Amino acid sequence: xxxxxxxxxxxxxxxxxxxxxxxxxxxxxxxxxxxxxxxxxxxxxxxxxxxxxxxxxxxxxxxxxxxxxxxxxxxxxxxxxxxxxxxxxxxxxxxxxxxxxxxxxxxxxxxxxxxxxxxxxxxxxxxxxxxxxxxxxxxxxxxxxxxxxxxxxxxxxxxxxxxxxxxxxxxxxxxxxxxxxxxxxxxxxxxxxxxxxxxxxxxxxxxxxxxxxxxxxxxxxxxxxxxxxxxxxxxxxxxxxxxxxxxxxxxxxxxxxxxxxx
Numbered sequence: 001x002x003x004x005x006x007x008x009x010x011x012x013x014x015x016x017x018x019x020x021x022x023x024x025x026x027x028x029x030x031x032x033x034x035x036x037x038x039x040x041x042x043x044x045x046x047x048x049x050x051x052x053x054x055x056x057x058x059x060x061x062x063x064x065x066x067x068x069x070x071x072x073x074x075x076x077x078x079x080x081x082x083x084x085x086x087x088x089x090x091x092x093x094x095x096x097x098x099x100x101x102x103x104x105x106x107x108x109x110x111x112x113x114x115x116x117x118x119x120x121x122x123x124x125x126x127x128x129x130x131x132x133x134x135x136x137x138x139x140x141x142x143x144x145x146x147x148x149x150x151x152x153x154x155x156x157x158x159x160x161x162x163x164x165x166x167x168x169x170x171x172x173x174x175x176x177x178x179x180x181x182x183x184x185x186x187x188x189x190x191x192x193x194x195x196x197x198x199x200x201x202x203x204x205x206x207x208x209x210x211x212x213x214x215x216x217x218x219x220x221x222x223x224x225x226x227x228x229x230x231x232x233x234x235x236x237x238x239x240x241x242x243x244x245x246x247x248x249x250x251x252x253x254x255x256x257x258x259x260x261x262x
Contacts, residue, residue: 042089044068048105051091058111065133066119066126108136115144117165122149131156145169152176166191174198183207190214199230209236222250
């Protein structure tokens with residue numbers, strides 16, 4: 001069989017397969033023809049709870065750190081088709097032995113890149129697990145914590161962090177930021193920062209890029225001039241390189257307390 005014939009037959013096979021899904025079918029009918037991924041039953045599992053798992057946390061690009069539902073609640077998530085064999089895929093470690101196994105596989109102390117975005121941490125017990133992990137990130141250089149409903153992490157220190165992503169959280173002040181002495185890049189888009197109080201804490205760092213798009217503070221008078229006056233090493237603010245107007249003195253924005261009528 002020549003190459004052209006093989007390609008032609010393959011195209012016909014693909015076309016016939018596509019045509020078997022008629023557009024008159026409902027979404028439910030089509031979805032039933034698509035097999036569920038074999039990994040779906042692990043959607044609420046932490047990787048270190050699985051049998052024979054030897055993957056370190058610092059080897060994962062975006063590890064799942066939120067905890068899954070309790071045993072009694074699993075049928076609510078899996079429905080009537082809950083896989084009864086799912087427990088056989090998990091190890092049976094408990095207590096200190098389980099904690100020791102977890103800590104060894106997480107290996108957060110060695111992680112230089114940690115991405116914990118979209119962890120659905122709306123419940124208190126979920127955030128408790130995140131904060132446990134943050135306390136161990138002493139080597140991290142690139143940290144992504146976007147979309148986690150974080151309000152305050154000023155009690156944490158990331159001494160080697162150069163890049164920090166806190167987009168789409170509930171941070172209301174620069175005073176809520178962690179200690180990041182070697183930071184070069186911070187993005188805080190779509191948070192709740194209303195004023196520049198606490199920004200001076202970054203003055204002694206090497207920060208060159210700062211993104212505050214979507215925060216109320218960006219609408220205040222003299223915003224850019226004020227930020228650049230506080231951070232002399234800053235080169236880029238909200239995606240725009242420093243302009244000549246950004247170095248002009250900030251004029252008094254307060255209304256005069258008295259006026260002279262002649």
